[in-house]
Amino acid sequence: MRILIAGAGIAGLTTALSLHAAGLDEIRLVDAAPEIRPLGAGINLLPNAVRELADLGLDAAVGAAAVPTTELVYFSRHGDVIWREPRGRAAGHRWPQLSVHRGHLQMVLLAAAEERLGRGCVRADARVTDFCRLPTGRVRVTLAHRTGDTSTTTEVDALIGADGIRSGVRRVLFPDEGPPVWQRQVVWRGITKIPPFADGRSMFVGGDSTWKVVAYPIAPLPDAAGLVDTNWAVSRTFVPGEVVDRAGWDRVVDPAKLLAALDGWVFDSLDVGALIAAAAPFEQAMVDRDPLPRWTFGPVTLVGDAAHAMCPMGSNGTTQAIIDARALASAVAVEPDISTAFVAYERDRRERMTLLQNCNRALGPEVVVAMADRARSVIRPGPSARDLDRELAEISRRYAELGGFDVAAANAASSYSVRRRPHSARPAQQPAGS
Ligand SMILES: Cc1cc2nc3c(=O)[nH]c(=O)nc-3n(C[C@H](O)[C@H](O)[C@H](O)COP(=O)(O)OP(=O)(O)OC[C@H]3O[C@@H](n4cnc5c(N)ncnc54)[C@H](O)[C@@H]3O)c2cc1C
Known part of the structure; x- marks a missing residue:
C-alpha cells in the first residue's frame, strides 16, 4: 500500500517512522521546501513526546544535543516569582522534558527515515497543490515543483497532510477557510549566547498583561567562552482598537524596538535586556487555526499543525504533532483498512486538540502571568496569596492533564506503541466518508 505524506517536518517524519514501525513500507514524503534544512x-518536547521518540529508538539521538529541562518558573515583570514547578525527571517523569533546536530534531528524524525507509524517501521541492479521489478509491495528488516550474501527479492509496499551518492538503479539504487567524499578538524570536542562568536548565516565563518573555537554553553545555545558546521569544498583546504597526512582520528588526519596553527587566539571574540587545529578533504575527469539525475524508487525513495549529503556549505544538503521528500509526496497525484507521485516529485525537487549541487562545498555562499582573497579590503574604497559589497549581494541573503530560499519564506505558505487522494494512475498497 502506497502512502504519501505531505510535509517532511516533525509531524510528517514522525508519522513516516511510526507507520514503518507498524509494518508499512511504501511510504514517501514530499516537501515544498527546495531542500530539507535544519531551520527554526x-x-x-514534553515527556509524553520523548516517550514516543524512545519507542522509535530516537530519544538518545535527540537528547544528545538537547537540554533536559529541570524547572519552569513564572515571574512578574518586576522579577517576583509567581509560580515555580519542577519539570521532566525532576518532577518524577520517567522521560525528560527536552529543550532542543527544531532543526536538530528534524535532522535526527530525517536521518532515521532515510535509514529505515530508504534514501530518497523524502522528495524536496514538491508542494502538494491539489488532490482528488478516483473511482478506484485511490487518491491522485498534484505536486508543483519550482525547479523547471512544472507540476506532476502521483497516485497513492492514502494521503496524510503533515504540511503545517499553511497546509495545502487542508486547503483542498476546506477551500473557504482562508489564511491562519491572527491572535492579536506579535512575537519576536531569537537565540543569544549568554552565560547560563539559574541551574543552566531552567525555563523562565515572565511579564505582565501586555508583554511576555520566554527564555530557555537549548545547548547542553556552554561553549569555550562559557556562553550557552539561549532561545527566547517576546510577545506583545494588542487590545481591540489598538493601532498595530505591521511594518516589521516576517523580517528581522532592530532590538531597540523591544528594549524600550523591556530594558531593566531581570528574572533571577537573567537580564532580559542583555538577552535581547545582542540578538537580531525576527518579528512575526502570532497566528493559529480555528479547530476543524473533521480531519479525515476517507483515505486522506491531517496531522500536526495542518490539523490543529495552536498558539505557542505551554510547549505543546511539536509534542502534540509527535503524539498525532503515534496515534495514527497505532490505529493503522490494528484497524482493518486505512480509512477506518484514519477515523479511529481522529476519534482519539481531535476533541482533545480542539480543547488545547481553545485553551492556548486563552494563553494556556501562561495565563498565570497575566493573572498575577492583574491580582498584584504575589508580593503580599496572607490568604489572597495562598488562594492565588492554589489557583495557579490548579491551572498547571489541568493543563498537564489536557496535554497528556501529567506525571501519572506520561509515566504509564504508551498506548500508542505500534507492533510491526506481518502484512500491510489494506487500502479502503470504497470511497468512504467524503
Ligand atoms: C522552517 C520552520 C521553522 C520553524 N521554527 C519553529 C520554532 O523556532 N519554534 C517553534 O515553536 N515552532 C517552529 N516551527 C513550527 C513547528 O515545527 C511546528 O509547530 C510543530 O513542530 C508541528 O510540526 P508540523 O510538522 O506539523 O509542521 P511544520 O514543522 O511546520 O512542518 C510542515 C512541513 O510541511 C512543508 N510544507 C508546507 N506546505 C506544503 C505543501 N503544500 N506540500 C508539501 N509540503 C509542504 C513545510 O516545508 C514543512 O517542512 C517551524 C516550522 C517550520 C516549517
Missing part, C-alpha cells in the same frame, strides 16, 4: 529555533 528552540522548541520543547
Whole structure:
C-alpha cells in the first residue's frame, strides 16, 4: 500500500517512522521546501513526546544535543516569582522534558527515515497543490515543483497532510477557510549566547498583561567562552482598537524596538535586556487555526499543525504533532483498512486538540502571568496569596492533564506503541466518508 505524506517536518517524519514501525513500507514524503534544512529555533518536547521518540529508538539521538529541562518558573515583570514547578525527571517523569533546536530534531528524524525507509524517501521541492479521489478509491495528488516550474501527479492509496499551518492538503479539504487567524499578538524570536542562568536548565516565563518573555537554553553545555545558546521569544498583546504597526512582520528588526519596553527587566539571574540587545529578533504575527469539525475524508487525513495549529503556549505544538503521528500509526496497525484507521485516529485525537487549541487562545498555562499582573497579590503574604497559589497549581494541573503530560499519564506505558505487522494494512475498497 502506497502512502504519501505531505510535509517532511516533525509531524510528517514522525508519522513516516511510526507507520514503518507498524509494518508499512511504501511510504514517501514530499516537501515544498527546495531542500530539507535544519531551520527554526528552540522548541520543547514534553515527556509524553520523548516517550514516543524512545519507542522509535530516537530519544538518545535527540537528547544528545538537547537540554533536559529541570524547572519552569513564572515571574512578574518586576522579577517576583509567581509560580515555580519542577519539570521532566525532576518532577518524577520517567522521560525528560527536552529543550532542543527544531532543526536538530528534524535532522535526527530525517536521518532515521532515510535509514529505515530508504534514501530518497523524502522528495524536496514538491508542494502538494491539489488532490482528488478516483473511482478506484485511490487518491491522485498534484505536486508543483519550482525547479523547471512544472507540476506532476502521483497516485497513492492514502494521503496524510503533515504540511503545517499553511497546509495545502487542508486547503483542498476546506477551500473557504482562508489564511491562519491572527491572535492579536506579535512575537519576536531569537537565540543569544549568554552565560547560563539559574541551574543552566531552567525555563523562565515572565511579564505582565501586555508583554511576555520566554527564555530557555537549548545547548547542553556552554561553549569555550562559557556562553550557552539561549532561545527566547517576546510577545506583545494588542487590545481591540489598538493601532498595530505591521511594518516589521516576517523580517528581522532592530532590538531597540523591544528594549524600550523591556530594558531593566531581570528574572533571577537573567537580564532580559542583555538577552535581547545582542540578538537580531525576527518579528512575526502570532497566528493559529480555528479547530476543524473533521480531519479525515476517507483515505486522506491531517496531522500536526495542518490539523490543529495552536498558539505557542505551554510547549505543546511539536509534542502534540509527535503524539498525532503515534496515534495514527497505532490505529493503522490494528484497524482493518486505512480509512477506518484514519477515523479511529481522529476519534482519539481531535476533541482533545480542539480543547488545547481553545485553551492556548486563552494563553494556556501562561495565563498565570497575566493573572498575577492583574491580582498584584504575589508580593503580599496572607490568604489572597495562598488562594492565588492554589489557583495557579490548579491551572498547571489541568493543563498537564489536557496535554497528556501529567506525571501519572506520561509515566504509564504508551498506548500508542505500534507492533510491526506481518502484512500491510489494506487500502479502503470504497470511497468512504467524503
Ligand atoms: C522552517 C520552520 C521553522 C520553524 N521554527 C519553529 C520554532 O523556532 N519554534 C517553534 O515553536 N515552532 C517552529 N516551527 C513550527 C513547528 O515545527 C511546528 O509547530 C510543530 O513542530 C508541528 O510540526 P508540523 O510538522 O506539523 O509542521 P511544520 O514543522 O511546520 O512542518 C510542515 C512541513 O510541511 C512543508 N510544507 C508546507 N506546505 C506544503 C505543501 N503544500 N506540500 C508539501 N509540503 C509542504 C513545510 O516545508 C514543512 O517542512 C517551524 C516550522 C517550520 C516549517
